[in-house]
Amino acid sequence: MVVDHIDDGCPVLAMDYSATVGGRPGYLHGGAIGGMLEMAAFAALRAHLSQRELDLRIKPVNVSIEFLRGGQAERTFARGTVLRAGRRLANVRVEAWQSDPQKPVASCWMNFLLSPR
Numbered sequence: 161m162v163v164d165h166i167d168d169g170c171p172v173l174a175m176d177y178s179a180t181v182g183g184r185p186g187y188l189h190g191g192a193i194g195g196m197l198e199m200a201a202f203a204a205l206r207a208h209l210s211q212r213e214l215d216l217r218i219k220p221v222n223v224s225i226e227f228l229r230g231g232q233a234e235r236t237f238a239r240g241t242v243l244r245a246g247r248r249l250a251n252v253r254v255e256a257w258q259s260d261p262q263k264p265v266a267s268c269w270m271n272f273l274l275s276p277r
Contacts, residue, residue, distance in 0.1 A: 161199060169211060170239060171203040177233045188231030193256060193266045196238045197225060201252040201270040204240025208250075209274075216274045218250070225268040234258050236265065248274055 164174035175181065175196050183189035202218070209216055238256040245251075250272040255264040 161196060163203070164237060167239060170207055170241065171200075172237055172239045173200045173203060175236045175238075177235065182233070186233050188233075188236065188265075190227060193227070193231055193236070194223075194225050194268075196236065197254045197256055197266060197268040198223060198270065200238035200240045200254045200256070201268065201272075202240075204242055204254070205245065205250055205252055205272060208242040208245055212245075215277055217277050219273045219275070221249075221271040221273050223268055223270045225266060227266050229263070229265050231256075231265045232258060237261070240270075245274070250274055 161173050161175045163171045165172050181188055181192035205218055236256055236258050238254055240252050240254040243251045243253055252270045255267045257264045
């Protein structure tokens with residue numbers, strides 16, 4: 161997984177298909193997709209807090225993943241959006257897609273506990 165580019169101040173992650181992230185033949189493993197969604201949520205929240213010049217400890221509280229279609233054997237992207245970052249909690253929405261951002265393969269909601277270091 162790498163940061164492919166920055167979109168409106170938020171990192172967009174990319175993951176190339178390989179045997180290590182494969183599930184059934186020709187498809188991504190759900191765990192690889194879930195891990196990518198989580199990393200995109202962390203990256204989006206860290207970028208958001210950095211823009212506000214806040215150095216807070218972030219701890220995941222829960223994650224809810226929706227698998228929308230089978231991930232094919234091609235490059236996958238994921239981008240998180242911080243919907244709210246208050247004093248103690250943050251809510252992040254993430255979508256993963258392949259060739260078309262309008263057709264996500266999976267999405268998730270993640271909530272984080274924020275605390276001072």
